[in-house]
Amino acid sequence: MARSLAALAGLAGLALVAAAPSVQGATWYVAEGDGEGDGSAEAPWRSLQRAADSVGAGDTVIVRAGSYEGFDLDGRSGSELAPITFRAELGASITEDNDRGDGINVENAAWIVVEGFTVNGRSRAGIRCAGSQHVAIRRNTTDGNGVWGIFTGFCDDLLIEGNQTSRSGEQHGIYVSNSAKRYVVRNNHSFGNAGCGIHNNGDVSQGGDGINAGALIEGNVIHDNGTAGGAGINCDGVQDSIIRNNLLYDNHATGIVLYQIDGGDASKNNLIVNNTVVQAADGRWGIGISGDGDSGAASGNRILNNIVYNRHPFRGSIEVSANSVGTLTSDHNVVMDRLSPDGDETVLALEGWQSATGLDAHSRVATPEDLFVDPDAGDYHLEEGCQAIDAGTSTDAPALDLENHVRPAGAGFDIGAYEYGSVLVDGGTEPQAGVGTGDGGGSGGDGSHPSGSAGSGGSGASSRSGGCQTAVASAPGLGAVLLALALGRRRRRG
Numbered sequence: 378m379a380r381s382l383a384a385l386a387g388l389a390g391l392a393l394v395a396a397a398p399s400v401q402g403a404t405w406y407v408a409e410g411d412g413e414g415d416g417s418a419e420a421p422w423r424s425l426q427r428a429a430d431s432v433g434a435g436d437t438v439i440v441r442a443g444s445y446e447g448f449d450l451d452g453r454s455g456s457e458l459a460p461i462t463f464r465a466e467l468g469a470s471i472t473e474d475n476d477r478g479d480g481i482n483v484e485n486a487a488w489i490v491v492e493g494f495t496v497n498g499r500s501r502a503g504i505r506c507a508g509s510q511h512v513a514i515r516r517n518t519t520d521g522n523g524v525w526g527i528f529t530g531f532c533d534d535l536l537i538e539g540n541q542t543s544r545s546g547e548q549h550g551i552y553v554s555n556s557a558k559r560y561v562v563r564n565n566h567s568f569g570n571a572g573c574g575i576h577n578n579g580d581v582s583q584g585g586d587g588i589n590a591g592a593l594i595e596g597n598v599i600h601d602n603g604t605a606g607g608a609g610i611n612c613d614g615v616q617d618s619i620i621r622n623n624l625l626y627d628n629h630a631t632g633i634v635l636y637q638i639d640g641g642d643a644s645k646n647n648l649i650v651n652n653t654v655v656q657a658a659d660g661r662w663g664i665g666i667s668g669d670g671d672s673g674a675a676s677g678n679r680i681l682n683n684i685v686y687n688r689h690p691f692r693g694s695i696e697v698s699a700n701s702v703g704t705l706t707s708d709h710n711v712v713m714d715r716l717s718p719d720g721d722e723t724v725l726a727l728e729g730w731q732s733a734t735g736l737d738a739h740s741r742v743a744t745p746e747d748l749f750v751d752p753d754a755g756d757y758h759l760e761e762g763c764q765a766i767d768a769g770t771s772t773d774a775p776a777l778d779l780e781n782h783v784r785p786a787g788a789g790f791d792i793g794a795y796e797y798g799s800v801l802v803d804g805g806t807e808p809q810a811g812v813g814t815g816d817g818g819g820s821g822g823d824g825s826h827p828s829g830s831a832g833s834g835g836s837g838a839s840s841r842s843g844g845c846q847t848a849v850a851s852a853p854g855l856g857a858v859l860l861a862l863a864l865g866r867r868r869r870r871g
Contacts, residue, residue: 400459402435409443424448425471428463435459440494442468447475447499448482455488457511465493465517472498479505480522483512492516502528503542506535515539519550526550526570531585535560541567548572549607550599556585556641557592564596572607574599574628579614579640587641592618596779599623600755601657603630608665609654614640618647622779624757624794625654631661632685635678637670646677650773653757653794655745656687663687663694663712667720668701680707682769684793686745687713696721707736709770711743711792741768748793758795765792777802 406421407428414420421441422428425448428438434455440463455461463481471480471494480496483489483506495518496503503519506512506529513536519526526542526549529535535557542550542565550567553560556579567574575594581587592615599609608631610620615635625632632654635644644666654663663685668674675698685694693715697705702718714726718734725733727742741764745752748763759765769790776784782799784790791797 400435400456402433402437402459405432405436405438406441407438407445408441409445425463426475429453432461434461434488437462437464440465440469442466444470444472446473447471447480447496449475449477450481450483450486450489452485454486457488460488460490460511460513461486462490463492463494464490465495467493469493470495470497471503474500477501477505478523479503480519481505483507483509485509487511489513490515494518495520497521499523501525505529506532508532510534512536513538517541520544522546524548525552526567528552528554529557530555530583531557532560533558537562538564540565542574543567543569545570545572547605549574549576549611550602551575552578553589553592554578555580555583556587557589559591560589561593561595562597563593566598568598568600568602570602570607571605572603573611573630574602574607574609574625576607576611577613577615577618578611579642581614581641582639585641587639588614588616589640590616590618594618594620595622595775597623598779599625600627602628603660606630608632608634608661610634612636612644612647613638614642615644616642616646619650620647620652621650621775622777622794623652624779625652626755626757627655627657627660629657629660631665632656632663634662634665634667635675636665636667637672637675640670641672643668643670643672643675644678645675647679648773649678649680649683651682651769651775651778651790651792651794653684654686655684655752655757656689656692658688658690660687660689660692662692662696662717662721664696666695666697666701666705668698669720674698674700674704676701676704678705679773680705680710681772682709682774682790682792684711684748684765685713686711687715691715691724692721693717693724702734702736705734705736707734708739709768709792710737710740711748711765711768712737712740713744714742739768739770757793759791759793759797761797763797766797768792 405416408421416422429448429450478500479502480499481504486509488511490513497520499522502525503522504527511534515538518541520543524547549572550570579587579589609625609628610633612635637643694712696717699719716730750756750758767789769792774790778796779794784796786799
């Protein structure tokens with residue numbers, strides 16, 4: 378499994394990167410004003426929907442500053458070398474719903490790029506994507522939307538990068554659902570959402586195999602989510618995926634959780650490595666792994682090089698169900714003296730955990746005040762001389778940290794999302810560029826992240842919010858899609 382996970386990061390990026398320079402199509406323009414133009418720079422179109430109804434492979438739509446009604450891009454595709462791109466200039470905002478109640482909808486499409494939009498206050502999703510492949514959603518701001526910031530269903534080879542997704546009223550900042558494969562969620566800032574910061578849900582009830590697999594979730598800053606329930610990073614039926622270099626703090630449910638409620642199988646064979654998790658005083662466990670679903674044990678998961686602390690009065694760092702602890706690998710973590718090998722029934726100090734499970738032989742105990750520059754001010758960089766420096770394992774450790782600094786910088790790999798005393802790598806994130814644009818990748822974010830990074834749990838139930846089965850062979854018909862979306866079923870464990 379170690380070899381397959383090590384290869385996953387490259388495979389996830391390769392699915393999104395063009396093998397050759399892009400093919401240039403037409404460039405169209407949209408701007409506010411009177412009188413419909415021909416889409417040229419001198420006489421732009423006045424609506425985004427007009428652009429969506431007109432574009433073809435290789436075309437780019439430049440959206441100038443202004444306020445616009447949302448649009449629906451349905452049944453139009455680019456290609457690997459000729460994607461369709463909607464690029465908003467600074468100040469371009471979607472301030473009215475499209476016909477679905479969303480800001481932007483991409484459906485039955487492939488090789489699409491949506492970037493730079495501000496989509497706030499929409500009735501349902503800021504940006505929605507369904508039944509599509511090779512779509513990049515990057516550098517957008519979605520704030521205060523009714524249900525989700527970004528929602529996707531049945532979308533393979535997806536890139537969600539460099540977005541701000543905040544204050545979703547009912548559910549999640551980012552929601553990747555319905556048997557998604559080979560997707561990347563990177564360098565996003567997700568905060569203040571009622572539900573999860575990032576929710577991954579295979580959801581077998583909506584068609585497909587119900588397993589999200591081959592995901593890479595990295596470099597995200599996730600905080601102050603989950604007042605209505607839902608983990609910082611929530612994974613229901615997620616397998617063979619990597620969660621690395623994420624900073625999570627002050628979340629009110631679980632920090633990172635793997636489980637099965639809606640998924641087609643238990644969450645198995647995932648790698649959680651080099652994350653920093655500091656839970657709010659009303660939060661749940663820092664990392665949770667549950668095999669309590671219908672499929673049984675959440676087997677083959679690995680927890681390495683993480684800092685996991687909890688300000689809750691009795692919950693702690695790592696909680697694993699009794700049927701899953703035997704196949705768990707966990708080591709080189711910085712934790713507190715609260716860990717549970719049986720789903721929160723028993724809480725052990727680190728020494729007792731080591732004796733009972735044989736895990737975490739090289740792990741250690743420390744507090745945020747021991748480890749971080751200024752945790753009270755939200756600065757989770759490592760303090761000089763702290764226990765996390767040079768104390769990690771090289772096994773499956775990422776080559777860069779959350780801020781694209783080289784690992785290792787000293788005698789060994791550091792524990793947590795930040796590498797102490799390292800240098801910045803030029804050119805942004807690791808080379809996993811988006812959807813055939815051939816631009817070398819890396820978003821750079823919107824500058825809004827705490828700690829200077831590149832990118833931003835409640836009830837005991839799961840999250841399911843409308844399956845999106847259109848144009849997927851294994852999915853049920855359109856009637857079921859409309860019914861599921863209307864019902865907006867929401868379950869989550871986190």
